[in-house]
Amino acid sequence: MALRVSRKIYREILNKRVFSTPLLTARHCSSSAQTAPNIPHSAKKGRILTGATIGLVIAGGAYVSTVDEATFCAIINRCGFNGEGIVAVAKRLGAQHAKRKLDETSRNSSSPTDEAKHKGKAGPGILGVNLGKNKTSEDAAADYVQGVHTLSQYADYLVINVSSPNTPGLRMLQGRKQLEDLVKKVQAARDEMQWGEEGPLPLLVKIAPDLSKEDLEDIAAVALALCLDGLIISNTTVSRPDPVSKNPVAREVGGLSGKPLFNLSTNILKEMYVLTKGKIPLIGCGGVSSGGDACQKIRAGATLVQLYTAFGYGGPALIPQIKAELAECLERDGFKSITEAVGVDCR
Numbered sequence: 001m002a003l004r005v006s007r008k009i010y011r012e013i014l015n016k017r018v019f020s021t022p023l024l025t026a027r028h029c030s031s032s033a034q035t036a037p038n039i040p041h042s043a044k045k046g047r048i049l050t051g052a053t054i055g056l057v058i059a060g061g062a063y064v065s066t067v068d069e070a071t072f073c074a075i076i077n078r079c080g081f082n083g084e085g086i087v088a089v090a091k092r093l094g095a096q097h098a099k100r101k102l103d104e105t106s107r108n109s110s111s112p113t114d115e116a117k118h119k120g121k122a123g124p125g126i127l128g129v130n131l132g133k134n135k136t137s138e139d140a141a142a143d144y145v146q147g148v149h150t151l152s153q154y155a156d157y158l159v160i161n162v163s164s165p166n167t168p169g170l171r172m173l174q175g176r177k178q179l180e181d182l183v184k185k186v187q188a189a190r191d192e193m194q195w196g197e198e199g200p201l202p203l204l205v206k207i208a209p210d211l212s213k214e215d216l217e218d219i220a221a222v223a224l225a226l227c228l229d230g231l232i233i234s235n236t237t238v239s240r241p242d243p244v245s246k247n248p249v250a251r252e253v254g255g256l257s258g259k260p261l262f263n264l265s266t267n268i269l270k271e272m273y274v275l276t277k278g279k280i281p282l283i284g285c286g287g288v289s290s291g292g293d294a295c296q297k298i299r300a301g302a303t304l305v306q307l308y309t310a311f312g313y314g315g316p317a318l319i320p321q322i323k324a325e326l327a328e329c330l331e332r333d334g335f336k337s338i339t340e341a342v343g344v345d346c347r
């Protein structure tokens with residue numbers, strides 16, 4: 001029952017029927033999902049935790065983040081999906097899943113309150129599993145398909161990550177033909193699995209902010225044609241927007257996240273909202289650190305908002321703060337609900 005509730009709520013949120021709290025914490029919990037099930041701020045309706053980012057093998061190597069907190073609230077990372085690999089992730093999520101089931105059985109109470117506390121299949125909150133490809137893979141789709149087969153049972157939604165800048169060749173998968181082929185294969189793998197009455201797991205694609213108008217048009221066309229459940233916009237940028245460009249850290253290799261990414265990712269979000277005519281749910285991500293930022297993402301077309309870097313700086317206390325600020329912003333702008341505000345800056 002809890003599983004059905006979680007997916008239902010996710011779909012409702014994506015379809016704009018639920019709007020109590022549009023915040024997702026893009027806390028990646030390391031690529032091995034070590035901490036995925038234990039994060040607070042995931043128990044209430046609308047607070048959604050996105051889960052581990054999955055490198056399919058131990059990518060190792062360049063795990064270096066350059067942080068310039070005082071000036072920019074930004075990070076340049078070149079992690080490259082370092083992690084213990086998919087088997088370790090499956091084991092951990094499986095163990096959490098089993099423990100939760102056991103707890104539920106021993107309490108023998110499946111009251112709505114308990115369900116709300118345990119929406120995620122592998123622990124509290126809603127758990128999104130972010131799939132990547134191996135650095136050395138020749139058949140990228142096979143890696144994503146393996147991810148679907150191995151981890152779907154623990155996830156509430158899946159993300160096809162084709163936008164991390166630190167894995168060679170990954171971003172090429174955003175090309176029209178490549179993306180179409182990949183999504184079709186991943187959807188087929190998902191659809192071949194056995195699903196309950198709620199139907200298959202929602203499937204989203206996460207894109208980069210460093211895309212041309214033509215790239216965005218291609219992605220929008222694929223998303224519409226293949227009825228994607230959502231797009232996450234965006235991952236980190238390989239560009240170095242001002243004022244970062246003038247700082248010595250700008251020379252560091254890797255993806256830039258945090259405040260300097262805000263404008264770039266919000267502009268891409270707006271373009272995608274227009275291109276998809278508001279028909280594909282969009283998750284706004286990139287540089288969000290306040291309720292005002294979250295409000296701008298929503299006005300630019302986001303149904304949900306995600307943050308990572310600011311959460312690292314601000315910690316869990318940031319979430320209720322952003323929610324309170326967001327409520328003020330919406331009221332100030334005369335909106336009675338988040339739904340009303342979605343995409344208004346694109347009209």
Ligand SMILES: Cc1cc2nc3c(=O)[nH]c(=O)nc-3n(C[C@H](O)[C@H](O)[C@H](O)COP(=O)(O)O)c2cc1C
Pocket residue numbers: 026028031053054065075077079081130161164206234235236256257258259261285286287288306307308309310
């Ligand atoms: C250290 C670090 C690791 C990340 N790893 C992943 C990843 O594995 N998969 C992914 O889709 N995004 C990853 N991201 C990108 C974030 O999820 C997010 O899209 C990006 O940082 C922009 O949001 P922010 O400005 O709120 O951080 C990572 C970001 C950072 C800083």
